[in-house]
Amino acid sequence: MWPEENNRLKKTFEFSDFTEAFAFMCRVAFLAEAHQHHPNWSNVYNKVTIELTTHDQGNVVTDKDRKLAEAIDRLT
Ligand SMILES: C[C@H](O)[C@H](O)[C@H]1CNC2=NC(N)=NC(=O)C2=N1
Numbered sequence: 001m002w003p004e005e006n007n008r009l010k011k012t013f014e015f016s017d018f019t020e021a022f023a024f025m026c027r028v029a030f031l032a033e034a035h036q037h038h039p040n041w042s043n044v045y046n047k048v049t050i051e052l053t054t055h056d057q058g059n060v061v062t063d064k065d066r067k068l069a070e071a072i073d074r075l076t
Helices: 020-033 063-075
Strands: 009-013 040-044 046-053
Touching: 009 063, 020 040, 020 046, 020 063, 046 063
Parallel strands: none
Antiparallel strands: 009 046, 040 046
């Protein structure tokens, strides 16, 4: 389960290098499109930090965020 703080689910994923991190981001991008739910995220070299919140509901955590988080975890 991703920790919830400040109305966001937040998790950092670490990879061996930038190429692996960016490949993961590509896979998450397609997943986000499939869910019609998109991450706030950042990447520094081999790390990808993802924050999930539902802006349509005023930036709170909803089941859409929990479902996308579970799907992202299944990618790794
Ligand atoms: C119209 C479209 O489905 C909505 O704007 C979706 C798109 N992706 C989204 N992503 C996130 N994180 N929150 C939303 O409320 C949201 N809304």
